Amino acid sequence: MNQDQLKQLVGRAALDYVPAGQILGVGTGSTVDCFIDALAAEIAKGAIAIPGTVSSSERSTQRLIKHGIKVLDASEVTGLAVYIDGADEIDGRGYMVKGGGAALTREKIVADLAGKFVCIADESKLVQTLGAFPLPVEIIPMAAAQLTRRFAKIGGTASLRAGVVTDNGGHILDVRGLSITDPLGFEAEVNQWPGVVTVGVFARHKASVCLLGGAGGVKTLT
Ligand code: 5RP
16 A cells, blocks of 8 residues: 555544544644545535534645535634544654644644544654654744754754745744654743744644554554
8 A cells, every 4th residue: 555545544544533423623634634535425425423623724624615514713612522633753652743734833722622632644654753754843933043043952953944834824944853752841842932833743732542554454552
């Protein structure tokens, strides 16, 4: 199976985690696109019924709406049972790097509303230590140079993602060369740097369960 087929596999596997009759949190990315398409097919068949979704990006919102699935504003809900999203890296403890699609801030907001984070990914995303994937950080544009210097002090090389403006009007720094051995401490520290909107380490909002697609099928990590 190629990577696209693995994404479709885990996208379908995530259907088992959709809470019947409840509003669902929906993430962003190519794996989530597969999940949205699978969800829409089940809704069309009458096999799944949900009152709506809360989406973590304009991209996912457009796809959900195209399928006729209702999208609510995050402020219209007080909580969500489940949030389903992909990851750029995940370790054996469920700590993740996210933001390859520049949606990390809204992803963390929706994850914060949810009781359970279901991560869907192909097995290439499983790592021992986070940091090989360039770490996305959403920033306030005027802080770019200062934050680049701060990352250099901890061994990271930050570069501005060219031509990208997030759904919130922010910019993205991609930071290479880090080895994130203490994801909880790293997230807490970097989030306090002035100009950082959201760091793409999801440690406080780690995955509750991860569906990993590989040659042998879908493995569930809890
Ligand atoms: C978007 C994300 C995505 O979940 C992450 O980049 C994985 O994407 P894909 O499923 O396309 O590999 O964090 O901001």
